[in-house]
Amino acid sequence: MTALLTIHNLQKKFHQRQLLNIKNLAIAAAQAYVLTGANGSGKSTLMRILAGLESADAGEVKFNNEAVNLSPYPRTMRDAIVYVHQHPVMFSTSVADNIAYGLTVRGVAKNIVAEKVEEAIEWAGIVHLRKSIPAFLSGGEKQRVALARARVLSPKLLLLDEPTANLDGAAREQVIALIPTLVGEGSSVIMACHDRDLIALPGVQRLKIRDGTLEVKEINLHH
Numbered sequence: 001m002t003a004l005l006t007i008h009n010l011q012k013k014f015h016q017r018q019l020l021n022i023k024n025l026a027i028a029a030a031q032a033y034v035l036t037g038a039n040g041s042g043k044s045t046l047m048r049i050l051a052g053l054e055s056a057d058a059g060e061v062k063f064n065n066e067a068v069n070l071s072p073y074p075r076t077m078r079d080a081i082v083y084v085h086q087h088p089v090m091f092s093t094s095v096a097d098n099i100a101y102g103l104t105v106r107g108v109a110k111n112i113v114a115e116k117v118e119e120a121i122e123w124a125g126i127v128h129l130r131k132s133i134p135a136f137l138s139g140g141e142k143q144r145v146a147l148a149r150a151r152v153l154s155p156k157l158l159l160l161d162e163p164t165a166n167l168d169g170a171a172r173e174q175v176i177a178l179i180p181t182l183v184g185e186g187s188s189v190i191m192a193c194h195d196r197d198l199i200a201l202p203g204v205q206r207l208k209i210r211d212g213t214l215e216v217k218e219i220n221l222h223h
């Protein structure tokens with residue numbers, strides 16, 4: 001296993017309440033994880049900590065073999081970790097512009113942006129939606145736009161908060177089918193979810209929050 005991110009003694013308190021007390025968190029490169037746990041157990045909070053959206057106390061932290069501190073949140077992690085919200089916020093421009101945005105603000109050249117956006121649109125199966133306004137898209141379509149928008153940034157770690165919640169049928173299956181391809185391209189993925197089909201995906205490792213601690217389960221066997 002090539003470690004991407006390791007955190008020792010991760011602690012999170014809200015007021016006097018200790019929510020998380022994790023001895024060891026180890027995320028391997030190009031590995032998919034599902035993060036499970038009862039409602040209110042701290043799944044979203046843990047993902048927000050990893051994304052730099054929430055503070056926490058930690059002992060030794062290593063990202064890409066480099067010792068870092070979680071606060072201030074390091075540039076190396078900000079550049080490599082992308083968080084996808086359950087209800088992604090989008091600009092009222094076209095789907096293509098939304099996908100291009102992250103690359104444009106990073107100063108990537110126009111022709112390369114166009115190429116990557118095109119590739120991501122095809123990957124996500126949303127070619128027909130390229131010129132649509134995101135506000136009018138269905139939940140499943142929005143989730144696929146959000147995944148395409150994350151993918152163009154070539155993240156080392158993708159954090160997906162309930163990627164299939166509120167989706168059913170084909171929309172849900174389309175989103176689930178995209179996950180293994182992200183891992184195949186070298187990204188690690190952590191999905192906070194209750195979706196049994198995501199939890200059972202081959203090659204996925206389950207992490208479960210229970211009473212603030214993290215239980216690490218076996219990696220699912222490939223079919």
Ligand SMILES: Nc1ncnc2c1ncn2[C@@H]1O[C@H](COP(=O)(O)OP(=O)(O)OP(=O)(O)O)[C@@H](O)[C@H]1O
Nearest residue numbers: 014015019037038039040041042043044045046192
């Ligand atoms: N900013 C905050 N201030 C105080 N308490 C908070 C804050 N954010 C979250 N909490 C509390 O921390 C607990 C964990 O919340 P979190 O959203 O991480 O849980 P979750 O496991 O993602 O839940 P769910 O499955 O319902 O989405 C909850 O009890 C929540 O009320």
